[in-house]
Amino acid sequence: MLVAALYNYWIVIALMMIGLFVVILGGNLVKKIIGLNIFQTSVFIFYISVGKVDGGSAPILTEGVELYSNPLPHVLILTAIVVGIATTALALALAIRIKQAYGTIEERDIQTRDSQC
Amino acid sequence: MELLVDIALLGLLLVTAVAIAWARDLLAAVMLAGIYGLLSASFFMVMGAVDVAFTEAAVGAGISPLLMLATLSLTGRFQAGTDTRRVLFSLSLVILVGALLVAATLDMPAFGSPEAPAQQHVAPRYITESMNEIGIPNIVTSVLASYRAYDTLGEVVVIFTAGLGVLALLMSLPPQGEPVRGELLSPMRGHRILRVIGKILIPPILVFALYVQFHGEYGPGGGFQAGVIFAVGFILYAMLFGLDVVARVVSNAVVQVIAAVGVLLYGTVGLLGMLTGNNYLDYRDLAGDPVTGQHIGIIAIELGVGITVASVMMLVFFVFSGQLAGRRAG
Incomplete structure (x- = not known):
């Protein structure tokens, strides 16, 4: 019973933790950005799961349908996805600049270069 | 099932x-x-x-x-490879945090439960009242473009700012070497099948984007989706035929101006609401009756969203591939 009621959230947590793992493991900056994206998507999945109502249809008003999913999380996540790609682009641009300035995007090498000056 | x-x-x-x-x-x-x-x-x-x-x-x-x-x-x-100590450390940290989060979910309402607190607050009002107040079937668009339009304005400004950030980071440093023209900018140029299929597909993509833009009140869609799809049409064209060919239609400078125009359009519609004596972004009195006013307001700001999203996505792609071209030349 408990599993049936909550498994969705547990998988969200697992995805979130995989994203977090990729981010804190360090190493390549682009890999970190991909990890951050996994983390971000897991939050999206969480919000959409919270907005789901059993038997509810998509929130577009139709004759004869009484039960709808919660539209508010949909609005929040819809805009968050597009904002997410814009900020990802900014992060990738930063990675390109770091590559040009340091010649590498491996975190360890960047720190070594920094401590030398 | x-x-x-x-x-x-x-x-x-x-x-x-x-x-x-x-x-x-x-x-x-x-x-x-x-x-x-x-x-x-x-x-x-x-x-x-x-x-x-x-x-x-x-x-x-x-x-x-x-x-x-x-x-x-x-x-x-x-x-590069990572050392095992670090992997073990990250893994144990992640497992610890995950276990704590799972423990926290035990108090959460069951998945899909209609009695969950998230289903109780403003959502029922949106579902029952939006048809009378806004008059369009897609509740998501009502909330996005009318009830929470101020929120959406913030998101559009964030997208615009991120576009500016990309521009500032990568344009300040001109790509090394002579600017390249021709095939280096479009490695796909030699692929005849891709070019023919691309030419056939791009017009329907753009028309579909416009459909998604203006049908967003009645079905799934709206400015955000349409903007991305519209940009994809241009990006596909740039990948198949080269950046210089696309630049003849929309150059980098034009896209920058258009991105700002979208945000400006959104903001101006908000001000029009104030001119009619209501709050910012309240378009009740833009036309004779409130529902028509809402319609006009929503179409205008969705257009602003679409314009900004499309041009920022195109801008980011142009700047990125500009860097790529510079590197290939250098």
Whole structure:
């Protein structure tokens, strides 16, 4: 019973933790950005799961349908996805600049270069 | 049945995420990230979040891997190895945090429960009243463009600012070497099949984007989705025929101006609401009766959103591939 009621959230947590793992493991900056994206998507999945109502249809008003999913999380996540790609682009641009300035995007090498000056 | 689809999709998401974490080859990781985007879009569809699924399919499976691939070709494809101590440390930290979060979910309301607090607050009002107050069937568009329009204005400004940030980071440093023209900018130019299919596909993509833009009140869609799809049409054209050809239609400078025009359009509509004696972004009195006023306001600000999103996405792509061209020449 408990599993049936909550498994969705547990998988969200697992995805979130995989994203977090990729981010804190360090190493390549682009890999970190991909990890951050996994983390971000897991939050999206969480919000959409919270907005789901059993038997509810998509929130577009139709004759004869009484039960709808919660539209508010949909609005929040819809805009968050597009904002997410814009900020990802900014992060990738930063990675390109770091590559040009340091010649590498491996975190360890960047720190070594920094401590030398 | 729905439960099975749900579990299958979540399982696939989990497997893909593990594979991404595992992959040492970043090209593979990016391709898997594209699959991950498509899977999450399918999951949103199952959850009844059609507008969200639409956006995620265009962004997560389309533009995001494209930008990452462009970055990889500048920064290198393989990542260095990590030492085992660090892996063990990260793994134990992640497991600890995950266990705490799972413990926290035990108090959460059951998944899909209509009595959950999230279903109680403003959502019932949106569902029961939006037809009378706004007069359009798509509740998501009502909330996005009218009830919470101020919120959306913030998001559009964030997208615009991120576009400016990309521009500031990468334009300040002109790509080394002479600017390249011709085939270096479009490696696909030699592929006749791609070019023919591209030429056939691009007009329907642009028309579809306009449909999504203006039909967003009645079905899934709206400015955010339409903007991304519109940009994809131009990006596809640039990939097949070269940046210099696209620059004849929309140059970098034009896109920058258009991005600002979109934000400005959104903000101005808000001010018009104030001129009629209401709050900012309240378009009740823009026309004779409140519902028509809402319609006009929503169409105008969705247009602003679409223009900004499309031009920022195009701008980011142009700037990224400009860097790529510079590197190839240098």
